Amino acid sequence: MTITKAEMVAASREVSLALYGRPDAELLVDFEPRESYPYIEIRDGVVHVIVRECGKELPHAIYENIDDIMFMIAETETSSLARSWESEHRVELAEDKERDSRIPLVAKQLQLLNRVSPVWAERLRAIIARPDRYSGITLEQVDAYRVK
Incomplete structure (x- = not known):
């Protein structure tokens, strides 16, 4: 799939509109x-997320699918x-000393990502369910927390 800058700009505008x-x-x-800040270049229809430090391009992520790069951007945002x-x-979140403080944060992220794309929220839920990503937090704990 060839990705164009126009497609990336349009997709970015949709994420921006949903969040802001x-x-x-x-x-x-x-x-x-x-310098030292990620940016996007499209080379031959493929998205490169690049960081340069001291004038050198560091090893970087490459995306051939616009959905994958936009999920990464929305997840980061x-x-x-x-x-x-x-x-x-x-302060109010710390009142519950029994709860892992990361649970409300992850629940809020899911809530925000769902505004952008329910499909992407489900994708993040699958990532949360993996034991290697959010050590010590379960999807059930995140789902049980109600963001106010």
């Missing part, structure tokens, strides 16, 4: 090269938003 209510919010991965939300609610 406007299509032009700056997402965590963009097209402008910056919702993770950042969930961390901000958790930080703002840390």
Whole structure:
């Protein structure tokens, strides 16, 4: 599948609109090269997520499917938003000393990702269910937590 910059921009605008209510919010991965910051280049219809440090291009991720790269962008963006939300609610979340503090954060991320794409939320749920990704947290715990 050949991916174009126009397709990436359109898909990014959809993610931005779903998360921020406007299509032009700056997402965590963009097209402008910056030192030590991930950016996207499309080479021969394939997306490269690149980081340069000290003028050198580091080994990077390559995506041949637009759904995969957009899932990665949305997962990264919702993770950042969930961390901000958790930080703002840390005192009230800490009142439950029995609960792993990561559970509300992951539940919030799922809630946000579901706004972007229910299919991607299910994809993240499958990742959460794997024991190697969120050590010590189960999908059942995340599902049981109700984000306020």
